[in-house]
Amino acid sequence: MLMSSYRRTVNYVLVILLFCLASSPAYSRLNIEIFGGGTNRIPIAIVPFADENRLQQRVTEVIAADLYRSGLFRLVDPGSLTPYAPAEVVYGDWTERGADALVIGRTIIMPNGLVEVQFRLMDVAKQAQIAGLATVVPMTQLRAAAHQIADIIYEALTGEVGVFSTRIAYVLKQGNKYALQIADADGFNEHSIIEYTEPIISPAWSPDGSQIAYVSFENKKPVVYVQTLATRQRKAVASFSGSNSAPAWSPDGKKLAVVLSLHGGSQLYLINADGSGLQRLTRSTSIDTEPNFSPDGRHIIFTSDRGGSPQIYRIPVTASESTTAERLTFEGSYNVSPDFNHDGRSFTFIHRHNGRFNVAVQDIATRQMQILTNTQFDESPSFAPNGRMILYATEIGGRGILSAVSRDGQTRQKLSVQTGDIREPAWGPLLRKR
Amino acid sequence: MKKIAGILIIGLLSACAGQTTQPEVDDQSIGGYDSSSDSGADSSAYGSGGTGFYPLNDPNSILSRRSVYFDYDSYSVKGEYREMVIAHAQFLRDNPNAQVILQGNTDDRGSREYNLALGQRRADSVKNIMTLSGARNAQIEAVSFGEEKPRAYGSDESAWSQNRRADIVYRGE
Incomplete structure (x- = not known):
């Protein structure tokens, strides 16, 4: 089901360690806790993007945290399934897991050090793509790219503008x-x-x-x-x-x-x-x-x-x-x-x-x-x-x-x-x- | 486990912190006024610098008293403070170069901006009595600190009553 809170916490620690190691001027002292959540949350599965482990910041981690924090989404555990492209998606697997929406994508580190992030939002029932984006960003802007993707997903599924980039x-x-x-x-x-x-x-x-x-x-x-x-x-x-x-x-x-x-x-x-x-x-x-x-x-x-x-x-x-x-x-x-x-x-x-x-x-x-x-x-x-x-x-x-x-x-x-x-x-x- | 990890996070976050920020400043401070003490009542700087207003610090003079306390939700100057406020007004009348800042304060319940306005009302009340008693308008600036600079910390009546206050501070003190 949900990414366990333990794993999420560990992930945050890793993120923060990376921030420190990179001696980036960016740091955070704010600690966020979430309570409640609507009863009709949208079940969404987010598959870790191809090769994102090589990045300073795993993009799907930020996307998942954004969507979860809104209280409008329930995160469905993708388990061992790792489709990165529409052709690799077996929709039956996702219906079985109870996901209405599926997020897949890739990350590519380019020779000049920039990162291309590609993502697609798939409607599991209709077996079709409903949104997508390909963007090229510096390594330091991966969180911003993830917020942008979360905004696109949020708007496509709720009809409201997302505010994750604010x-x-x-x-x-x-x-x-x-x-x-x-x-x-x-x-x-x-x-x-x-x-x-x-x-x-x-x-x-x-x-x-x-x-x-x-x-x-x-x-x-x-x-x-x-x-x-x-x-x-x-x-x-x-x-x-x-x-x-x-x-x-x-x-x-x-x-x-x-x-x-x-x-x-x-x-x-x-x-x-x-x-x-x-x-x-x-x-x-x-x-x-x-x-x-x-x-x-x-x-x-x-x-x-x-x-x-x-x-x-x-x-x-x-x-x-x-x-x-x-x-x-x-x-x-x-x-x-x-x-x-x-x-x-x-x-x-x-x-x-x-x-x-x-x-x-x-x-x-x-x-x-x-x-x-x-x-x-x-x-x-x-x-x-x-x-x-x-x-x-x-x-x-x-x-x-x-x-x-x-x-x-x-x-x-x-x-x-x-x-x-x-x-x-x-x-x-x-x-x-x- | 979650809690321990949480504390760990905070520790790490603190480790990342440390940078401070100062903007470019292009504003001026007002009239060389330095309030190293917010509580004018026990300030002793005045008079020692040759400004010549010795009675302000004479503990036997009514002018050494500088604070007016107010009832809850009230901005009317109580009778017990009128003599003192009028004495300051007469001092201002007799010393045309002297200037005061009246600083209104409130307790910390409710909206910060609304409390700023309530504190302003307390400072304005003191100012009104002073101008009616011979001080000139230009000698007095009434300002408010709202709930931002409490003299007493705490969430009980004894702290709150200390903070429902207007202070009389002479410029240059």
Whole structure:
């Protein structure tokens, strides 16, 4: 059946050893555990690709881990069967093992050191290929190639876009050191983009994934920075008198919504991504914070206590200061940290109930709310770009960890580090144009 | 076996770690202000550097008191702190070159950004009393640390009450 967890663990150890031996700058301190999983998982057999044992990274291992982690697939053990090409597939064998889908392929180390990876996804019932790819990558990009293949398989079998090639950002606190880190969605290739001995909060990916906005306290007060990942250059885009925080990108990447105390209180403003063109968006005597753009760029949802308790409201981006905000949440006395699903039809947020802070989802049209977690202190939920999972911060045994829950609440993942707290996660965008 | 292998993984991962990162920085710090101490109340640097504001550190002076504590979910300055806040306002009025930063703080329950806004409200409350009592607007910057810089760690009321606070910090201290 499944690759045993023992074997998987040993494989991870091998992978990590290889990373160390190759003294690659890529390393990972994130440990991932998976819980639950839907009842109708797709049974899929993944045959180790021809000659992949000679590679620094076995490609099918990464593909299998990706698919398994999604909670939508059940891995079928291929046993001693090793077809590498369609002509070598005996479909009866796979029907017998209960596999609906079969993944086969080859790897070829080319004379110039590059690796050609060929893969085919076969429909066992129809006895036909339903997807495939041949790609040539450097040895160091084998994980990326595997994520790309997993995305193709995921999309072919579920009809949804795969997010295995995306990245996440989060803040790691160790002692008095804060690091804003970026990792692949599976926790590998983790690295710091900035480290300080003062807090960092609220990272937000630009829509094209090339920049991250965040709030740093390095100047003894909250200031909003935008940092370009490729060059590491950064700029303080909101550093006005008072506090500057809660950056959110407009979908076209041209503007940020920010929260400033410039004119007293905490109010929403729009500013160009280069820090020019400040424009006030709300004018209230209440707290207005945690703005988040709708995917069509026309609305902003945000947290406000204008009704007496913190609730989620919506305003048009073109709001004049007299525009009345529409209240969206009504259940309970504490609903905060809204983040739109990428289809614009729902949003996730934190809902307090009986002293617990949990991840919830609310449908925009029906206003129906669903609580997805039962932990104690959840924070900062953010949707995966395909809307399937929600990444959030929570606490276990007094330590901050990241967790992800499927939008139906069925599957959960836990990402932790051995020492330190991880918090403030943000799931990065899809980088391929669909 | 799984658990042991898990610990092994973490050990290996740590072995791989070690690289740290500093970005190129093109921002400036604000006005030479150095808060080597977040708790202004027991700072003793002020006055020793010839800045001439000795009463700020005189333990017998009300000006040596720098922290305003708040009730849960509240940002109103309680009566017991008003005399102290007003004394600082009068000091600012009498020393036009003196400047303060008011740093609002909260306990760690709930959203970080919402707590940042709650801390701002506490700093703003203190600022309002100061400006009504003779300090000039330009002498005061109200900022928030939210829940990010707790004075007391812990998940009980004694820790939380320490962190529901606004500190008065003079620039140059």
